[in-house]
Amino acid sequence: MKYYVGIDLGTTNSAISSFDGENVRVWKSKKDQNDVTPSAIYVDKRGKRFYGKDAYLKAAQQPERCATLFKRFMGTSTKIKLGDEELTPEECSAEVLRELYKNLPEEIRSSDEVGVVITVPAAFNQMQNAATLEAAKQAGLGKVALMQEPVAAIMSVMKAGSRDGNFLIFDLGGGTLDVAIAESMSGKVNLLAHGGIAMCGGRDFDRVIMNNVVIPWLRSNYQLPDDFRARDEYKKLLRIAAYKAEVAKIELSSDEVVNIEGETGTFDAAGEEIYLDVELQRSTYDGLIEELVMEAVRTTRETIEKAGLTPQDIDRIIFVGGPTNYKSLRDKVVMEVGVPVGSIEVNPMTAVSEGASIFAESIDWSNEEHGRKSAREQVESGKSLGLSFRYVARSTAPKAKFAIVLAKPVTGYTFEISSRDTGWHSGSMELKNRATLELELFRRGSNHFHVDVFDASGRPVELENSDIEISYTLATVGAILASHSIGVEVCESSSSDKAVLDYLVREGDALPAKGQKKFRATETIRAGSDEAINFKLWEGDMQEDVEDNRFIGHMTITGRDFDFGMIMAGAEIICNYVVNDSGSIDLEI
CATH class of the missing domain: 2.60.40.10 (Immunoglobulins)
Structure with missing residues (x-):
């Protein structure tokens, strides 16, 4: 493989990097020359599409023509309204991936020697991982593998300078929190534990500002009905207010006091034009987000305990993700967790894509499993x-x-x-x-x-x-841990119809995992018939209450799959499986 590409497909912003074996480069967006590209799509009345910053700036004014935050719906049947069209989250993600890929130089885009790693949150399940791969396929990216975002962040840390010891990755993005504990010894990194919150990120901070600052200010300064947030005539007001609140939040990283201000083009019940002019102090904001930050702190403490360590065993916290640009948040996390040093040695906005490109070099792209190269x-x-x-x-x-x-x-x-x-x-x-x-x-x-x-x-x-x-190499990754348990539904015994799970991998097991399972057919299948045996796959830790887990899918053997003979009830069926670094499973019977 000649080129290694890493993509951070983020909830709010995305980034793309490449690695040539020696150096990492972040590729800026073609139009505005920014390291990150907002994960946003806008379609105008003529059907022309705009992406990135251009699309994001249109979202407040014409949300019905914009698609944002679709990563939160990956792996679901939710449809995203975009003008006169309805797109799946996978289709939206594919468009962003195509736009990101255009940032690469022509020699990379036109080459067949490209391996692409796309990152996913550690908390992503099988359906979400599959949806991400489907988006990559629709984008025409060629050879693609997935990896967990905290592992990518760890690789970026190693690029910044290999030091022995234990460190904690605190990756707070626009939509999710990922926490990982890693051990570095002589350039080899082992993931000891990970945790996270699926719905905790910068967007949740924006909502806190809206609910506790902007909405009360609007109610006290203008004549608005009690249910104005549910009324169509005030939707534009709320969209603009939310956008201005997000801008103010970002400005608080450098200013003690900011104003949420601007025209809204909306009038209150008395006919007065509503103009935003809300003061927000850093101390007020810190108080508002404290509950969310403390929830993140609790998750971080739990992850340290899961690794069998204490805060004193952790040398430093590495902060990744846009919201961690805010120093007050970093200081709060460091103090509450009890780790002595909070580090900003990597670019929090691009660390994940940079680490993914480095990891891409370690993959054996010659086989379909995309396992890691042998040491x-x-x-x-x-x-x-x-x-x-x-x-x-x-x-x-x-x-x-x-x-x-x-x-x-x-x-x-x-x-x-x-x-x-x-x-x-x-x-x-x-x-x-x-x-x-x-x-x-x-x-x-x-x-x-x-x-x-x-x-x-x-x-x-x-x-x-x-x-x-x-x-x-810059670094090698040893153990990557499974985020979820995955099992095959089987009968508890030959004399019982009770369903239980026979696990292929358990949460916390080292990945990649490869093995073989032997099952017994529950019924006879004759060649050429419609008779079938279903192998149901579930994700979760409920071994006996199988249906309380998340259903992944199934593999079916029917009589049409073979030309002669039969599979007798009780016959042994051999199942080969691979659970790769991202937690995605490949099953063969």
Whole structure:
């Protein structure tokens, strides 16, 4: 793979980055040259579409022609009204993905050598993950994998500088909160625990301002009916007020006092034009959001406990997401959680997309499962000697071990290794079983080496594979944890019809998970018939009250799936499964 792309498909804003093995680059929006693109679509009366900032600015004036916040409805049947059209959340997301992809240079967009990682909240379920992949398919992005947002943020932290210890990712976006505890040791990162709140983000802070500041001010300054918030004639007023409240919230990051102000083009019951002029002080805002912040703090404490740690074991909190630009919020979280340092070492707006692009390099894009590349490789070469190379294929250190294995002893043979990138040469060394060498990795990304073997007369020995590639990586990710338990519905026993779950993966298990399950057919199926066995998949932890879990879908075997014979009741059925890094499942029977 030549290009690695990371996309943060956010509730409020989205971003796109690329990684070439050495450097990460955030690609700005073409029109307004911003690092982030608002996740918004606007269609005018002629049917022309606008995206990003242009669309977002239209939302307050013409919401019926704008689509925003559709990420919150991913994986549901909710339709998004956009002008005269109705779109699914997946279709809206596909349009934003296409627009983001245009920010990339032509050589990347036109290349077949592109691997794309799209991030999803850790709390996303199977339906939401599937919906995100469907959006990517509709956008025509090619090879795509998903990964959890906190893991992407962790990779971005490692880019900023690898330090050993435990750290906490506090990722507060426009719609969700993700909390992750990670351990970093010599460039290898393990995810110890994660938690979050599905509906806690910047939009919820905006709503608090509206409900507690703007609406009371409107009621006290203008003649408005008690139910004005439900009346169509005041919808425009409320939309503009909400937009102005959001702008004021952002300004509080730098100002002690701001005004929510502006014309609304709306009149009260007495015919007076309503003009917004509401003062909002930082101290007032801090009090209003305290309940939401404390809810986030409680989730953070629970996640630390889930990892089996105390706040004193955490070296620092890494803040990610637009709302964490607000220093008062960061200070409150640091103080309440009890971790000594709150860090802003990554760009909170682009950290997730940057980390996703770095993670994309670690994926083996050659197979459909998109699993991670192996850290160690063995290459068979020199069949006449039974020779093979074993080496560290991915290293976070500037050195990697290389070893030669021989199936039979040889006398007088030598070997040499040279760098195809720098011209470095190892010199002649004796060829023997378990001969080892530490190779210097001269640059980040791919390092290429060539191996030559010579017989006792100094003649070169023909090798089937003489080139090796070693990646000097920014970081490697070890354990990624499952956010949800996933199980197959089965009968409790051969003599009982009671349904229980046979789990493929449990919440907190390390991903990716791969395995095999054996089940027994509950009925006989004859070839060519319509008889069927259904394998129902559920997501949740209710092992016995199966239907209290979230139904994911099912896989069906029917008589039409085979041409002769039958599957007898009680026959063994083998099920192979893979649960990948994002928690998405692939099932094969």
